[in-house]
Amino acid sequence: MIKLFHTAALGLLLFILAGYTVEGKDSKKSFPGEKTEWKGFVRFNFDFEGRPAFVTLPDKSLPGNPWIWRARFPEWHTEMDSLLISEGFHVAYINTNNMYGSPAAMEVWNHFFNYLTSEFELLSKVALEGVSRGGLFIYNWAKRNPEKVNCIYTEAPVCDLKSWPGGFGEGQGSDADWERLKDAYGFSSDEEAKRYTDNPVDNLDELALAKVPVLHMIGLNDQVVPPEENTCILVDRYIKLGGPATVIPCTRGKQDLYGHHFPIETPRLVADLIKYYTRIPDEPLDPADYHIHRDGIRNSLLKFQREKNGRVAFLGGSITYNGGWRDSICNYLQIRFPDTDFEFIAAGIPSMGTTPAAFRLERDILSGGPVDLLFEEAAVNDESNGRTSQEQIRAMEGIIRHVRADNPATDIVIMHFVDPQKIEAYRSGQTPEVIQNHERVAAHYNIPTINLAKEVTERIDAGEFTWENDFKNLHPSPFGQEVYFRSMKAFLEKSWVGTVAEDDKIEARPQPAPIDDSNYGSGVLIDIKNARKLKGWQLVENWKPGDKKGTRANYVNVPMLVGKDKDSSLKFTFSGNAVGIAVAAGPDAGIIEYRIDDGNWQKQDLFIRWSMHLHLPWYYTLAASLPDNGQHTLHLRITGEKNPQSKGTACRIRYFFVNQ
Missing domain, CATH: 3.40.50.1820 (Alpha/Beta hydrolase fold, catalytic domain)
Known part of the structure; x- marks a missing residue:
């Protein structure tokens, strides 16, 4: 699911750069x-x-x-x-x-x-x-x-x-x-x-x-x-x-x-x-106007240039999963540091925002070792998936704290990608709430950001290109991918300007006090085999849908804990202050009830707006801000009720997730 590739694998994609250059301010x-x-x-x-x-x-x-x-x-x-x-x-x-x-x-x-x-x-x-x-x-x-x-x-x-x-x-x-x-x-x-x-x-x-x-x-x-x-x-x-x-x-x-x-x-x-x-465009806008460098990313420059090796990860949703800007960044790094042996981790998964990223971070990236440079994006999915401001901050802060706990010298870049809702917000003079939330976390930890949502909006409004004919979609066309890459490249060039002095050192960055003590800085995925007292549930070792609807990688032909009948129940004991379930929310997704320890029962509808056509991976945070005073127990049961649009009452759990 997560792609790792090295310099040798990408080297064949590069060609010798020679001759005439088409030049712009940042390209x-x-x-x-x-x-x-x-x-x-x-x-x-x-x-x-x-x-x-x-x-x-x-x-x-x-x-x-x-x-x-x-x-x-x-x-x-x-x-x-x-x-x-x-x-x-x-x-x-x-x-x-x-x-x-x-x-x-x-x-x-x-x-x-x-x-x-x-x-x-x-x-x-x-x-x-x-x-x-x-x-x-x-x-x-x-x-x-x-x-x-x-x-x-x-x-x-x-x-x-x-x-x-x-x-x-x-x-x-x-x-x-x-x-x-x-x-x-x-x-x-x-x-x-x-x-x-x-x-x-x-x-x-x-x-x-x-x-x-x-x-x-x-x-x-x-x-x-x-x-x-x-x-x-x-x-x-x-x-x-x-x-x-x-x-x-x-x-x-x-x-x-x-x-x-x-x-x-x-x-x-x-x-x-x-x-x-032929409409000759005005002088292109300067991408530097949309970059905030804060503490910068000089550690990765020293690592790549001196030690001749580097681990670079890309964490996000479908815009990171798809080819385009990410491939161009990999190619750029290899050209910039031709003697460096790179390992690139493509950890983008469609539909995933900061909450899934915070809990899958250990499995998808850090289990292979610390990273030197992390590109993180979630502004599109955090908003479209309906995550609350509190959840967005807890998750983004959790990603940063977890990565920096693993390697205090890791450089992180947060990117805000564009979608029509963000264009509309900027045109009305508003900064999208999700970008405000991510910027709040970035400012607290002195993390650089690249605001591509604002840059694309203002380039369109300046007449440089159009959304309909050029950029086309929140999943950008090749033209749009190049717009993203050009801005990122300009950011990297400015971040790494100048020479490296002999006494320059890679510096650990201390963690400030958290914004939210309940952030997901210790998020992990837990195997479904840890569920206990199963009643009416079946552990399907190689699950795949029988309705021929779409699936996503790592959520098909894998173990899945499946329950369909009313009053099917289970218990899951854990240590931590947050717990949730990662499910395949398909056309027959039902409604569950759950409680933590002896708390009140609460309901959660598992059917989402994309469920009708796809068994979509979805992370439901069932409880957070729990006391960190020992073990808790999640009690979960199927109600037998369903969303009016759903075709059934099923619950299919791929993982439990816990902030330990």
């Missing part, structure tokens, strides 16, 4: 490949997923790194490209020859777009350029991704495959290209290809709704790609749908290749159109 990334020259500009040629590609670079990029994406024939009529590169644009190209804008080609384009915008921070909206058959590529991709397109420029574009290469109209067509196109699209016959209804001329509604401007340069006597079968149909339909469109007939100069090749009369107009419709 620097290098293009790979062979550095060449193109018309006085720097170009990097490289392979991407086995396909030749290049990026041509301006001497000085405009803010946000705007770019043009050439489709097919990248060296044809490049006058406007030269103008735009000289004025701060990048030009990119990937070879998808003989794919004719097919769905498979669009997948390649999707990957290439994500690569350039996430790895090299090119602008999240691009200007598309397509020549001849390139029209198939740019329109097919733009229709699938209208929110990522600033504008479209085409020359004599193919807009209907029946016209070219099919040749089923007045144009000449191309038999060889027609056969290759059918193969690329998976068409079994001419008739199937002719029935295809997603040509560039088709399904323009979303593109028009997004008001993506299009400009076509055409030859009036083009006998290869007749404008009457291509541009004229597309532009007519596009305008009627409300899309902005311009058509310029190029009538001057020599008309070659049956009118398909002609001089571009106004390259400046094309360059100006692309510049006009």
Whole structure:
């Protein structure tokens, strides 16, 4: 469940950093490949997923790194490209020859777009350029991704495959290209290809709704790609749908290749159109404004640099569990400390906040030894899971005290991630309560924090990107993951600035008096086999659901204490001031009653809002602030009652948990 990996396992993911860098205030990334020259500009040629590609670079990029994406024939009529590169644009190209804008080609384009915008921070909206058959590529991709397109420029574009290469109209067509196109699209016959209804001329509604401007340069006597079968149909339909469109007939100069090749009369107009419709962002906000360094993390710097080994842990929920920023931090640390042997512990588990983290900390992280650097996040799950402010403080304080009791020199960084509720709070001038609580604990222990919730909100409001099209979700898109990483990297760079002096020492940090004496600083998980006086319960050694609903790792094909019938009861004796149960809260979760020692019986509904579709791991703290004067006994029984939405009365216990 918890992933541990070392330098050797990640080393293959790194590439040699060389050549040009796209720079921002807090980010620097290098293009790979062979550095060449193109018309006085720097170009990097490289392979991407086995396909030749290049990026041509301006001497000085405009803010946000705007770019043009050439489709097919990248060296044809490049006058406007030269103008735009000289004025701060990048030009990119990937070879998808003989794919004719097919769905498979669009997948390649999707990957290439994500690569350039996430790895090299090119602008999240691009200007598309397509020549001849390139029209198939740019329109097919733009229709699938209208929110990522600033504008479209085409020359004599193919807009209907029946016209070219099919040749089923007045144009000449191309038999060889027609056969290759059918193969690329998976068409079994001419008739199937002719029935295809997603040509560039088709399904323009979303593109028009997004008001993506299009400009076509055409030859009036083009006998290869007749404008009457291509541009004229597309532009007519596009305008009627409300899309902005311009058509310029190029009538001057020599008309070659049956009118398909002609001089571009106004390259400046094309360059100006692309510049006009490319929104250049303001200077990006400084991530340092969202960092509080407090005591800093210099101990880990000394450990990594001097002792050449380090143990780094990531504790949190699904945003930590998923790949993205965490992988980037691991890669960054290996690049920063190339001679250091790292052990990385990926201890993120979906849906888990500070309370589960405080009690699983020993099992998932500290059982393998002390850590040198811990990244902790829980602001999203603590709020969405409905944990009280008292519980949030007790749990976060417990994590810090437990880690520092194990190793007083451990550096800790607390991160506040973003979700729509936090965006709404910040926009109304409020700091989310969960962030206030976590900051209170961080300030008390002088722990650094990174407020990514506020940073993302203010970057969106500054127009740097959008939630809907770029960041997309509280589980960030690749773009959002890069936003997180850039901020974290800037924090680490500033934390570790300067040289290490010979007399610098790793310092133990003393524990102050606790905020709450009932914090979970000694939290542990207890095996369910410690339950006693079982009545109506079954210990299932390899539990899995019979209803085919979803499960989570470590809560399926594992031992589970299962009770379903009314009055099924058990006792659990423990020493400590807090106790709870970690359950699989599925579609048939019931209602239990419990009491501590001879106290009053209390009820707990085990069904939660996600239970209908998933046997979700859930931690219920049944009692806290108990007297630390010896043993206590938890009495637990099934009431036979259930939530109106539940399908049963079951209780499935994976662990007891105790603050000893």
